[in-house]
Structures are given as C-alpha cells and as structure tokens.
Amino acid sequence: MPKLYTFIKYFCVILWSCFVIAPFLWAISTSFKDFNSVTGGATYIPWLQFEPTLDGWSVLFKPGSQGGINIIGPYFNSIFVTFTASFISIALGTLSAYALSRYTFKAGFVQNNDITFFFISQRIMPPVVLAIPFFLFLSTLGLLDSLAGLILVYIVLLMPIAVWIMVDFFNRVPKEIDETALIDGCNPFQAFFKVVLPNSIPGMIVAGLFCIIFGWIDFFFAFILTFTNVQLLPVKIVALNSSITPWWSLSAAALVSVAPLIVVAFVVERFLSKGNLSGALK
Amino acid sequence: MSLNLGNIIFKPTEQYHLNDITLNFEPGKMYTILGRTLSGKTTLLKTIAGLLSPDSGYIQFEGKDFLAIPVWQRNVAMVYQQFINYPHLNVKQNIEFPLKQRKMDPNLIEKEVSDAIQKVGLKGFEERKIQELSGGQQQRVALARSLAKKAKILLLDEPLVNLDYKLREGLREEFKKLFIGSEASQSIFVYASTDPLEAMQLNGDIIVIDEGKILQTGSAKDVFENPANAKVAEITNDPAMNLNKGKIDNNKLILNNEIQFNLPSNLQSMPSGDYLVGIRATDLYLDDQGFDFQVDISEISGSETFLHLHHQDIKCVATIEGVKSYEVDEHVKINFDLSKIYLFKESGELHYSPYQN
Numbered sequence: 001m002p003k004l005y006t007f008i009k010y011f012c013v014i015l016w017s018c019f020v021i022a023p024f025l026w027a028i029s030t031s032f033k034d035f036n037s038v039t040g041g042a043t044y045i046p047w048l049q050f051e052p053t054l055d056g057w058s059v060l061f062k063p064g065s066q067g068g069i070n071i072i073g074p075y076f077n078s079i080f081v082t083f084t085a086s087f088i089s090i091a092l093g094t095l096s097a098y099a100l101s102r103y104t105f106k107a108g109f110v111q112n113n114d115i116t117f118f119f120i121s122q123r124i125m126p127p128v129v130l131a132i133p134f135f136l137f138l139s140t141l142g143l144l145d146s147l148a149g150l151i152l153v154y155i156v157l158l159m160p161i162a163v164w165i166m167v168d169f170f171n172r173v174p175k176e177i178d179e180t181a182l183i184d185g186c187n188p189f190q191a192f193f194k195v196v197l198p199n200s201i202p203g204m205i206v207a208g209l210f211c212i213i214f215g216w217i218d219f220f221f222a223f224i225l226t227f228t229n230v231q232l233l234p235v236k237i238v239a240l241n242s243s244i245t246p247w248w249s250l251s252a253a254a255l256v257s258v259a260p261l262i263v264v265a266f267v268v269e270r271f272l273s274k275g276n277l278s279g280a281l282k
Numbered sequence: 283m284s285l286n287l288g289n290i291i292f293k294p295t296e297q298y299h300l301n302d303i304t305l306n307f308e309p310g311k312m313y314t315i316l317g318r319t320l321s322g323k324t325t326l327l328k329t330i331a332g333l334l335s336p337d338s339g340y341i342q343f344e345g346k347d348f349l350a351i352p353v354w355q356r357n358v359a360m361v362y363q364q365f366i367n368y369p370h371l372n373v374k375q376n377i378e379f380p381l382k383q384r385k386m387d388p389n390l391i392e393k394e395v396s397d398a399i400q401k402v403g404l405k406g407f408e409e410r411k412i413q414e415l416s417g418g419q420q421q422r423v424a425l426a427r428s429l430a431k432k433a434k435i436l437l438l439d440e441p442l443v444n445l446d447y448k449l450r451e452g453l454r455e456e457f458k459k460l461f462i463g464s465e466a467s468q469s470i471f472v473y474a475s476t477d478p479l480e481a482m483q484l485n486g487d488i489i490v491i492d493e494g495k496i497l498q499t500g501s502a503k504d505v506f507e508n509p510a511n512a513k514v515a516e517i518t519n520d521p522a523m524n525l526n527k528g529k530i531d532n533n534k535l536i537l538n539n540e541i542q543f544n545l546p547s548n549l550q551s552m553p554s555g556d557y558l559v560g561i562r563a564t565d566l567y568l569d570d571q572g573f574d575f576q577v578d579i580s581e582i583s584g585s586e587t588f589l590h591l592h593h594q595d596i597k598c599v600a601t602i603e604g605v606k607s608y609e610v611d612e613h614v615k616i617n618f619d620l621s622k623i624y625l626f627k628e629s630g631e632l633h634y635s636p637y638q639n
Contacts, residue, residue: 176366179333182353183360184380184427190354198370 008281024255031056031252038247056248059240060256071236071253078216078233079260081147085154086211090204092155098192100163101170102178119160127220138225145229153221157277158211165210169203170196202271209268216261233257283309283344285330285435285470290339292325299325300336301494307470309434312458312486314502315474318517322494323474325439330472331358343435356435359428360397363440365420367427374399376423380431388547398430401460418449429460432627438473442480447577448530454483478518482506490514507637511630512558521563521588523624524598528559535623538596541573548622552634560624566600572617580608591616 021164029044034054043049064067099105100112134153137145143149172197181191222232237253240246285307292300307313315323328334330341332353340346348356358382367376376454377398381391399405402422412420421441428436438457442450458474474560475481481488481502488505490497498510499518509515515523528537531554535543545552575591575598582588587602591614608614625634 018637078406174364174366176362176364177368179328179331180360180362181368182333183331183356183358184431185354185383187352187354195368195370199368 004259017273021092021282026249027254030247031255033248033251035244036249053180056246056252059246059249060252063073069239070250071233071256074231074233074236077147077230078257081150081154081232082212082215083160085151085215086208088151089155089158089162089211090208093159093203093207094166094197094200097170098196099169102175103239116163119163122156122160131224133221135224136223142224145227149225150222150230150232153225154215154218157218157221158215161210161214165207166200166203169207173199184208205268205271209264212264213261216257283468285348286340286342287330288342290326290329290336290341292329292334298494299550300329302497303339303494305489305496305499307435307472309470312473312484313489313492314473314481314484315489316476316478316481316518317474317491318476321492323476323491324439325494326491327360327439327472327474329438331360332356342369347615357431357433357435358435359431359433360437361421361424361440361441363443365417365424365444367420367423367552369412371412372408373404373410373412373415373423375441375578376412377427377430378482380427394430394432398426401427401429402456415617418445418453421445421453425460435470436472438471440474440476443476454480455574458484475477478520481518488518492517494620506617507634509624510538510632512560512626512632513630515560515632516622519562521601522600523560523562525558525560525626526596526598527556529556530554535620538594539584540596546623547608548621548636549623549625549634552625556628557633558628558630559628561598561618561622563599563601565619565622566598566616567619568602568615569617570615572615574584575616576616577608577610577612577614579610580606582607584626589614 029046031039032046032049032054033043034053034055037043037050040050046047046052047063059068060071063070100116103112105112105115134156138144139151140155178191178196179200181187181195186194215216219238220236222235223238226232226235237250237257240249240253249262287303287305287307290300290303290500291298292331302532303326313399315326317323318571325334329336332348332351335349368379371379374395376393378391381394386394399408402425404419404422404426407415407419412423421444425441441457442453447452471486473484477483485502487499488502489499490505491512492513498505499512500508505514505518509518509523512525516525527535528535530545530549530552532538533545533550535545537543537551537559554617573593575589575593576588578592578597579590580587581590582605585603587604587606587608589608591598591600598616622634622636623634624636625631
C-alpha cells in the first residue's frame, strides 16, 4: 500500500513538473530556431532535428537600424521601475498597514475597515477605468513618458497589495508585543522600528514578491503612459510582432523577461526553506 | 513610595470598563486582583502600566502624577497571559532588551541578565530562539525580562493560566519566592487571576473586582471568611458558593419554601425575614438522613467529585470527597452543615457570616 501511494505521489509530481517545465523547454528550443525550423513541423532536438541559430536572440540586442529591437534599455527601465515602485509600495504600505492594524481611525462613518477597503478597491476596478485619469494626471504633472511617472502609477497599483497583505499580517501579530516594547522603555517609534519591523520581514517579503510580480507583468499602463522616450520591456516585446510573427525572437524575449522573476523566486525560496517565512510569529 | 489610584473611570463604550476605582498599593506587598473574565482586571493593569488612559481620576506614584508620564518612562514591568516575547531575539537578547533600552552600563546588564536567567532556571538556554522553547520556558523568559528590569511596579496578568497543571503549580511556588524575596521587596506586585484557589495560595491582599467595580479588598483570610456580598462569595469560591432564596420564620430556616431546617443555635438571634442563603460546596455532605436531591452533572476534580444537584427549584453544587461516579438523575441524600451557613440580605450585602464574632 505505501508503495502504491509513493508511486502515485511521484507520478503526480512528475506529471505536474512536465506541465511546468515543458513550456520552458519549448521556448528554449524555439528561441534557437529559424523560420524554416519553426514552420517545418514539431522538432525538439537541436543539431539532430534542426540546425540551431542565434538569430532569434540577436534581434533582441541589435539596434533598430539593423532590424533589431534592442531590449537592453527597456529591460533596465523595467527592472528599475518595478523594483523602485515595489520598494516604495512596501515601505509606505507597511507603515499604513501598521497604523490601520493598531490605531483606530474615525471620520464620520469611515473607519479602519473602510480605509483598508478603499486601498483594496483600487485593484477591484478594471484597469481600463484608470487609464484616462492616469493619463490626464501624468500629463498635468508633465510626467508622461517618464520613469518617474511610471513609478508613481505603479505605486498606486502596487501599494494596495502591500497594504492588504501587511494589514492581515499585523492583525495576526499580538498587539501585546508592541505593548511590551512600550513597557520595556521604547517610545512608539522605537517600538515599531526595533520590535515590530524586524518581526515583519516575512510578511514584507511576501508582499514584495506580489508587488514585483504584478509590477513586472503589467503591459497596459506601460503601453498607455509611454511613447518613445521611455519604454518598458513588455511593450518592447510586443513591438517584435510584424507581418510574420517571429516566434524565435518572441521565445527568446519571453525567456529574458521571466529571468528576474526566477531570480526573485530562488531568493525567496531560500528564505522559505530556512523556515524564516513561517513561524516567526505564531 | 506608594501607588494610589483615585476614582479611576474608564468608559470607552456604553459600558464601564473601570468604574470609580480607588486603591492603594504599598511597596513590598503582593496584591491579587480576583475577578471573572472581562471583569476589568487587564484593563486595570494596563491603566496602571499606562497603556490605557482613564477618562477621569488620578494615579499617583511616589507623590508624582503618574498619568502625566508616558508608558515608556514609567518603569513598570508586565507579564501577560499569552507568552509575549520578542520573536526575533534569542533568550538573552530578550532579557537584556529593556536594560539596553535604558542605556545601562554593559557590565551591569551582563550581571543582571545572568542573575535573572539563573533565577528562572533557564541557564544553558541563553542562545536559544524563543520559538524553540516550550510554553513554560517562554513564560519564564518573559518573567526574567521583568525581573531583570527591577521595576518598581510589577504587573502579572494571569501569567500561569496558559500553562499545564503541573507547571502551573511549580511556577506559582517560584513566583512567591521570586517576588517576596528580600531584594525585590521594594516593589509593588499586582497579580491578576480568575482562580480563587490561586489567589488564596498567593496569600497577599485580595482585590475583588466585577464589572469594573471594586467589590471588596482585604486579606485572603478576610475575603474568604467575610465576603462583602453575594457576588464576592460567588467569585471567591470555586465552585461558586451556593446561593438560594430562603427565609427565617418561626425558628425555622426555609429554603425556597421546599427545605426546612430547625434554626441552629448560631442563627437564633437572626430576625425573621427573607434572605439569600449561602453555603460552600464543601459544606454539603452525603447523609442518609439528608434531603433528596437529583444529580444534574457529576464531575471529577482531582481527588474530589463535584455534584451539580437540584431539589425542585433549589440548585446547588456539592463537593464530595473521593472519586465517585454518579448517573444523571440519580437520587442522592444531601445534608447541609448549618454551622457554615451565610446569610445575605436580598440586596446581596452580607448579613451574617459564621466567622463573625
């Protein structure tokens, strides 16, 4: 019986792994193909079934004048915008969440829960609703087509996620810990920075992960709020699409664009396996 | 050097959380606040600590207005019912945290911390993480932290309630030793508890609180023997004191018009009229000549058995020596030790106690 169970367990894990890994393998092999290899039926093994070329990859790095799209600039723009916006969102979101979790706010019928909902409601609307307001807003500020403008918009989009996760996190941290810090001689700021914050790192990592993912994959606002001066990776990749879809370049671009997320996932995974994420506060 | 609370009122909602509390605490003494859950014990402790500000009233400590001093400058220590420590610090760092916060001399900190660790029996655990400790050990860390501080006011909010029985018994003994010990005797200890037995064992002054109001203060013996009113009698006894309506008429004591006794000699001088008749569960006993009662619930507690009984409208709990099992609805013969009967006025005030002179 245990043997059967082990067999089923491993069978499921392997099956699942196939589903997860296959697209990657597919993308990797496609990125080394040319037009003929892609359209000439399903082939998998380089050199044996098709002749690998670096054409798909080179397009990504060639300047426009040579028929490429040169993603290096947009790539670093994307990384800069996503990480800066995520960092600021986490910093502001953590502070707001702590206040929402620990202090009572009241303005007429508006209370803590309503404020929390106000944050989250920013994410409930379909993004299209926000497109025109954001456009007008940024154009008034003169921040259209700029990194600062994008960061500003992404903070608006990402901070609700941070607030949402961190409010939940802080609600589970007994407030007696803050009180003990006060009793032990900390003023409220010291209590937050010396006691609450060091214990909130697991929650902040989770919130950060969500912010980075949501920021990184955004195409819509990056597309609407930028023109030529500043471009982000998702927008640039779409520019690859011409009359003939260059599957090889798209695959290469896809691989390049998931790379930072994979790096982030590995870093977080190290925290997870150390047990730092769970059980820091029971 | 004493701590004085005067007319403290705290009413954050429609209900009073603290209702006109006036208390004096003297250094070197142990005070037990005894009350049921939600009676205001924790609120009172937090008010003394400074975590809550009362709506009105004053708190004076060493002649100074305590309410004007923020929590972090009050030099109090508090141990919570939950095991509250700093999870990101190890045992030693937890204990030295308040001392470092006070910017004490590092050599002195070292000494105080190792003293405190020694006292609570955590030697060898200094480098452990809090999560690696058992509940009892975690509470010892919290205890050591408040001991090392040498605070002038030590507040203990049901510190033993989340521990298992054996540990509770052991730690309670240590508490008494640690706190009533010579060097600590300049501090004020306030211990909140729901457990009458615990309050009696700690043997300090007892403050009985209910619905945010102080019902009685006095020594453990005094509160036990002469509960100020029926409420106190319920709160300070476990099982709660049995209270039934009764009257004295024609040299008879009649309970609920159902059970009659000839008036015992000690009650002869009582005027006739309606009373609330109180008797402790331990003063009921099995007796073949007794009254017929039906068992509602029978529960075994240690080496005793609690019988929840009724006789028509009379309800009471009896503590029977030894472990015995009873069926529900079984009939038993129960008698009352009339020399231990309390009489309360209908308003609840104590009218007669068997310990009165």
